[in-house]
Amino acid sequence: MDNGIPVHAFNIGVHEVMMIKFVFRAGKWFNSQPLLPSFTCRMLREGTSNYTTQEIANEVEFYGATLKTKCSNYFSYVTLYSLTRHLPAILPLIKDILINSNFPEKELQTILQNSRQNLLVSKEKVGFLADERFNNLYFGENHPYGKTTSLKDYDEINREELQAFYKANYKSNNCQIYLAGKLPKDIITQLNQLFGGDDWSGDIPKVPKYTLPTFQHLREYTNKPKAVQAAVRFAIPLFNKTHTDFPQMFILNTILGGYFGSRLVANLRENKGYTYGIYSTIVSYLQYGFFYVSTEVKAEVWEETLDEIIKEINRLKEDVVEREELLVVRNYLLGSLLSNVDGAFNLISSFQGVNAYGMTLDFYHQLVQAIKTTSNEQLQTMAKTYLNTDQSLQVIIGA
């Protein structure tokens, strides 16, 4: 746009619907107390100097549109889903949200109170507790991704700090726009009129830096009385999707636990009936990556489950993957990539998933190449190189 905001668009589709997403570098990373970025983002729907929370809701919903705000690890998002014809009616309100939010005290207190209640409920769930404990051990208490939230943390959230965080980070020169669907012909003009000026630029705070605690091999079991299932998390430090070996590891992971036909599913669900679901993935953050297995299993078999996870990883090192199994995974992945680029909404999220790393759609071309050409010996080498189970973090919450 005129002021330099990058706009990424997939203007295709036969249906009269669209999405516009404003992305800011204002996620949890940007404060050592991650609740601050979270509540800043959450409060964007709660009032501006021109609209009350009720007016914002009424205005958006009158047009059948949906407004979502989301604070993720590194970015925060303000997303509008709307019928194409209603966009001009709603966009001025979005502008107001981005530059004139005023964080009304009453709404803040309501949201804090409700968040406290929700936290109490979440802390009763083994899955939540396991994720929280895992992040705390992996990232450390001083890292925003690792910080454990307690009720009293909500007491320290105040309007002034939210407003300051908002004023510093929700700026045009900290923003990117993603568009998808059937877009109005004059979309760029509309956007420029509202968002293309210099009226909302400013100095952006320095990006904070964090160091991870030294990784330690650990198995930690925590008792949650009366739990009938145990939540199990297992991780090995790795790299993120910018690494040259990512595509091959991605294929290897698929075989191990990345799809419904995987070895972990076959072993622990289909053969043993211990779990409703188990999956593994390569968790990719902008700065980090790790190999990760997650499941909730019958309470009494958590140790056996961990043994089986390790056994399945070791099997990948000891034996090459059979030709037939590799072929199934290849075909499955090619089919699933095809559906990831089918339609504007899938395309934009595939694009967003690489653009955040400064990569282009070429990532997917390389992935397709790797899927077609990686040999079973190469996969075995990957397993031997990167999946050292003696350097793993294992967190279990059960009874």
Added chain:
Amino acid sequence: MVNYQKFQLDNGLRVIVHEDETTPMAVVNVLYDVGSRDEQAHKTGFAHLFEHLMFRGSVNVPDYDGALHMAGGECNAFTSSDMTNYYDHLPASNLETAFWLESDRMLSLNFNEAFLKAEKGVVCEEFKEHYINQPYGDAWHQLRDLSYQQHPYKWPVIGKELAHIEQVELKEVKDFFFRYYRPNNAILTVAGGVKADEVLEKAKKWFGDIAPSDLAARQISPEPKQEAFRKKTVEADVPVDALYMCFHICKRLDPEFYTVDLLSDLLASGNSSRLTQSLVKEKQLFSTLNATHSGSFDNGSLFVYGKLAPNVKIETAEAAIWEELERLKTEVVGERELEKVINKVASSIAFSDINIGNRAFYLAYFDLLGMVDAINNEMEKYIHITTDQLQTVAQSIFRKENCSTLYYLKKR
């Protein structure tokens, strides 16, 4: 506009094709007209367990998932009170693989004791994960049981208790299959980058010689009319008190259904909705509050449920909900508010239609209801609804004697 062509094979299988040349993908959706309402009270959870067994291999295909993955596809299924639906997404160029797989598991399954045993384990873990090892996990079990006295909607799709699943025998699995999983009890929808004449030809080739069953029409006696207010209190290890209310509503095919749908949107769809604005934001009685309805084929339910804000008495919270419900009965809804909920429906339909899988499913769903053309004209049912109708229907639903209320309290 969703284009479609409809055919019927000699064995009774209904076939619907939706061509969309803009996608390289195809969806094959097979809907069976059987759900948890076809179960008996002492053998609940069966229809859902059976759905799992449909992925355990069929007479000529030992590994359903593997064969589909080999063709670049993915599949899944769900069971509801009223139906069981299976779908495969795959590149359109590999369409025939899905015909082979779906027809083989309609022909006959690979009935196997070991698989049944393992799958019972999987479903029991699913039961635990969602309904036991969660705070409030059994609330819907409790509420349905209170609200229905006879109709099979009395139990949830997952089943009334783990024991019912553990007791299932292979013979019952076989009987169920040959009774319900027959071509005359199914609807096949194929959507995406496909051609109708090719689909019909392939449907005949793969499904045409599967024998139909002589399935008699379903006989479920209707739930007797509720005559008095029902209330139950449960105390459990939960951190926050919660309130659940359930009202009987009409069946899906009743013309009144669309008005009920709008009423539940007025109450709790979005941040501008009445319950959210009044009871969560202004009065701060609830930390979360929702209203939904079951949309079920037989007379269904409208639910209002939420978790309380701290230091709020549940009686106070309950009375505040009644106050909002009374408002719907005594005051006419504003035209703009009505327009808002109608616009919301229009938008939901438009967004749902982007997805080829949704189009495939809804074609089958509407056809099962005997109104396949609703895929394109359902919106008309909403735009003619008046504020008077909203008031009249609210008056008929939101009555004490039509209500079952569950207090789900923190153990003191």
